[in-house]
Amino acid sequence: MINASYLAYGLRKHLEERLGIPSVIRFVGYKQPEEDNFTTVTNVSVINNIETKNKDFINEKVYMQVGNYAGDIVTLGEQQAVINDILRYESIPIINLNGEEVGRYTIVDITGGANIPYGVALEDETETIRNFTDFVAEIQHIKKSVN
Numbered sequence: 001m002i003n004a005s006y007l008a009y010g011l012r013k014h015l016e017e018r019l020g021i022p023s024v025i026r027f028v029g030y031k032q033p034e035e036d037n038f039t040t041v042t043n044v045s046v047i048n049n050i051e052t053k054n055k056d057f058i059n060e061k062v063y064m065q066v067g068n069y070a071g072d073i074v075t076l077g078e079q080q081a082v083i084n085d086i087l088r089y090e091s092i093p094i095i096n097l098n099g100e101e102v103g104r105y106t107i108v109d110i111t112g113g114a115n116i117p118y119g120v121a122l123e124d125e126t127e128t129i130r131n132f133t134d135f136v137a138e139i140q141h142i143k144k145s146v147n
Contacts, residue, residue: 039069
């Protein structure tokens, strides 16, 4: 069964291939790459809805975030343009925990974004600027019957 982590793994790999920079899954205790330019992928939350009368169809809304980190504003903008194209227009691989592509998905909605410039303590300390883009993907399941 496909789950939210498969979407995150696929997006991380796709970002690395398209941008040519490291991309990491962000979680408590993750290690930030040494490079100035990199991306992060975060699973924010998953909301399940059972949308049919017989309660046999499950729609999961997977809320995720891409972090774009760069050492200068020009590079940040160039990387963000590619990230925006990926999220708006591209088919992203679904990759299972064995590293196998098991399908593809597209983003349903981009729900927000935030730039964090110099002048914030963490950015001053790490000498990076960053942009975060929030978005939603969906997974649909047919409910398994358990006897």
